[in-house]
Amino acid sequence: MTQDGPVVVWFRDDLRVSDHPALRAAVDSGAPVLPVYVVDDSGHGARPLGAASRWWLHHSLAALSASLEKRGARLVLREGDAEEEIRAVLRRSGASRLLMDRRYAAAEREQDQRVQRLAEQAGAEVESFTGSLLHEPGAVLNGDGERFGVFSPFFRALQRQGDPREPLPAPQRIAGWEGSVHSEALDDLRLLPTSPDWSGGMAETWEPGEKGAHRRLDGFVRDHLRHYAAHRDEPAADVSSRLSAHLKFGELSPYQVWHRVAAADATEEVRTKFLTELAWREFDYDLLERGHALEQENVHRQFDRFPWADVDQDVLRAWQRGRTGIPLVDAGMRQLWHTGWMHNRVRMVVASFLVKNLRYDWRLGEQWFWDTLVDADPANNPAQWQWVAGSGADAAPFFRVFNPVTQGHKFDPAGEYIAEWVPELRDLDAKGRQEPWTVPDDLAAAAEGTGLPAYPSPVVDLKASRQAALDAYAEMRG
Structure with a gap:
């Protein structure tokens, strides 16, 4: 190690320069700074990204x-x-320090501990920072000093801790290390899809990166926040923040979002409603940090005995591609396939349909979302699938089955969302869009000019499959 070795900043889920504690500490040290990112598909640390996330x-x-x-x-x-x-980077550069923001999945923490030992053996000091969460997991406790298993009291306890710290400014100048260390070309990392390139819809929808993240946040606060509480469950209303992917990749910090929303010109009710969603993220990471393998293991282990149905691959593929014959489900799955994102209310509906009406293991849905969502997150994605399945912490009870027709009539009464994503139903009236099996003679005509076949019949009877799911639940409980 040379006297003037650089400070290495290891970027992970924090792809920004503002409000970046590790980068700020490196710059403030006065030493030259060497930023590094590693694409690691080894499975020894972070869960390898799905295809949509790799594009992002x-x-x-x-x-x-x-x-x-x-x-x-x-x-x-x-x-x-x-x-x-x-x-290799530490040895080649003779680095004096290694700085990084913390990660929380068990495999990530174990990998970070191994890296720390290797760095210290190489003579580099190691320091980690809280950058991706408002509070370290385990910092929000109940009156007995224990972690929460239910969200509402967790959120109240988080609120009692007061506002989180203010965001840190971006450095205006970084003294970059002038030495030489090998760097791959971005294109050589093969993150983008080829043969075919299916990412056109995502490119039309998103602007990845820190600038795009702040534009999205500014636009949400300016144009949509005041309508959020009243219309957040309506997929056609388009009042969602759509910040989830920017938060997952750390292009925005939760501190920046919290303070921007808390200072917005909106009622306290509206601001609190949105900040509750940030708190759910904190709650899910608290679960993840406890060592739960959320994408693999039921939080409530009684669900290990649940009698899942045998999978019909044609039916599973119909769910994946939005051809189930249930319009709200199909609209959501097509939105996901095209944009890499889906409205949150619709996520619950499509998940409930897979887990309860089809009675397929929730892990099949979680894995599909992991591969197709641009915001696929190691805590939120599996935790929310388990919430729907009934197997997670503070989960909806299994017997709460989201009827997709009822949900459609309630939250998309004119069928606007369905018409956007299921164009072969666009020419039908509101009832026909929600229940096309009531107008079967019109389906072929409605599909004309869309380039799509006539809309399919439902792959399952909603009423009968709901009862079968409840019977299976009763069987599990003995």
Whole structure:
């Protein structure tokens, strides 16, 4: 290690330069700064990203690299097992320190501990920071000093702790390390889809990167926040913040979102309603940090005995591609396939349909969402699937089955959302859009000109399948 070795900043789920505690500490140290990102599909740390998230990551890394370069530093890109890659960078650069924001899944924490040992053996000091959550998991406790298993008291306890810290400003100048260490070309990381490139809909919908994240936040607060509480469950209303992917990749910090919303010109009820969603994120990460393998294991282990149905691959594929014959389900799944995102109310409906009406294991849905969502998050995605399945913490009871027709009439009464994503039903009236089996003679005519076949019949009877799910639940309970 040389006397003037750089400070390595290991970027992970924090692809921004503002409100970045590790980067700020590196800049304030006065030492040259070496930013590094490792694409690690080894399975020894973070869960390997799905295809939609890899698309987002490519563009987010491009934006981060440009932002760092503008300030005087070069982003080093590596590919492989993060332990080996970080160790190689430390040795090659003679780094004096390794700084990083914390991660919380068990495999991530174990990998970070191994990296810390390797770094210290190489003579580099290691420090980690809280950057992606408002509070460290385990910091919000009940009166007995224990963690919460139910969300509402967790949120009240979080509120009693007061506002989180103010966001840190972005450094205007970064003294980049002038030495040489190998960096992969971004295109060589093969993050983008090819043969075919199916990402056109995502490119039309999103602007990955820190600038896009702040534009999205500003637009939401300016145009939609005041309508959020009243219309958040209406998929056609378009009042969702759509910040989830920006938060997942750390292009925004939750501190920035919290303070921006808390200071907005909106009623306290509206602000609190939105901040509750940030708190759910905190709650899910608290579960993840406890060691739950959320994407694999039922939080409530009695669901290990649940009698899932045998999977019909044609039916599963119909669910995945939005061809179940249930319009609200199909609209959501087509929105997901095209944009990499789905409205939250519709996520609950499509998940309930898979888990309860089809009685397929929730893990099948969680894995599909992991691969197709741009905001696929290691805590939120499995925790919310388990919430719907009834197997998670503070979950909806299993016997709460979301009837997709009832949900459609309630939250999309004119069928506007359905018409947007299921164009072969667009020419039908509101009832026909919600219940096309009531007008079967019109379905072929309605599909003309859309390039799509006539809308299919339902793959399952909603009433009979609901009863079968309740019978299975009773069987599990003995």
